[in-house]
Every structure is written in structure tokens, then in C-alpha cells.
Amino acid sequence: GQNIDQPTEMTATEGAIVQINCTYQTSGFNGLFWYQQHAGEAPTFLSYNVLDGLEEKGRFSSFLSRSKGYSYLLLKELQMKDSASYLCAVRDWSNDYKLSFGAGTTVTVRA
């Protein structure tokens, strides 16, 4: 299986920036996904990285380094509605393209 590690909790102030790190170990890397999940709701797709570098999508950016087995999700200009759990997931072609998820990082945005 894959080991996917991300911090359990992070707290930040409205308007600030928060970076959520994710490290992984996999035999057949085939893409890394970030999902956002509000309490009691479905995870929703945020970003996908398969090549090294930064993908920017509005206030959210995701970075990948395949050689380091490392990714981060950057949330800028934090808003109260960004309080949620953020899930890192890795797809592995040697594991029949299944997604393996981290336990999630709960981000709390304070006024």
C-alpha cells in the first residue's frame, strides 16, 4: 500500500495563507489529487498534479515534486468558508489505479 502523511490540524486567520503538506510513498505514481470536505458533506475535487510544478486555480494552488514524494496545497486569502478538511490522495498504476487517501487535514479559519 501507500503511506500518505499530512498534518492532522491547522489553524489560520482570515485573509492569511496556509500551506498543507502531503508526503507519499508509492511504487507506480499516476497522479495526486486534493479534495475539500466540509463537515457532513461529500469530498469535492480541488486539484490534480501529475507532473512536477505548480498548478494554480484561483486562490488555491497545488505543487508536486515526484522525486521527493511531496505535494502541498496552498490556500491564499483565507475565508471563513475555507474551514474544512483537505484530503490528499495518490493514484498508483501498480495498485490497479486505485486512489489511496491521507487521513485529511482539518483547517480552521478564525476571524
Added chain:
Amino acid sequence: ETGVTQTPRHLVMGMTNKKSLKCEQHLGHNAMYWYKQSAKKPLELMFVYNFKEQTENNSVPSRFSPECPNSSHLFLHLHTLQPEDSALYLCASSQDKGTSGRGYEQYFGPGTRLTVT
């Protein structure tokens, strides 16, 4: 209806009951998944169906039985569950299971909150 829908949203059942969870996707996808989400734990993949064929049974106990009658519908039949089976059960779908090499993300339903008493 759009996206992925699941019914019921909440279910309380005794250990001797039989119930079924239903998932429907309106996205024209070919792959569907069942996941279990317990508090503070990673999502656990249970079953995968690709073009209506089951391609994964992730060592799930036989008290969970999936059924995929067509590419839009997925069921999870439950019988003689244990209290430790209480969790959020999420259904998801994607264009394919990833073999095309494209970044086909999975779309999740809202889940069924299951409590086994």
C-alpha cells in the same frame, strides 16, 4: 438530479437487519466506487466497478455485498452488521478508473451516515 446522489442519507439499523444503500450517478461515468469513512481515518476503498464489472474487493467482509446493475447505479447490500461498521459510506464515480492515463477525478456523493446498534 445532477452529480452523484445517495439514499438514504442516514440509516440506523440493528445487527440482525438487512438494508441496502443506493447510489446513482448522472455524469455518464463508467467507473463507480464504494468507500468507508470513519472518524479521523483515511477513506477506505471497498469496491470498484468499471464498466459494470467488479474489479476490486478490498478484503471487505461478506456482510457487505455490492451490486452494479448498470453503469449509473450502484448498491451496497448490508446484513448482520457489527457496531464497528458504523461510519459514513461514500459512493463515487469517474470517467474511468484511471487506465486511460488522464486525470479523471472522482466525484463523490453526499454519503450515507450508518449507525449499527
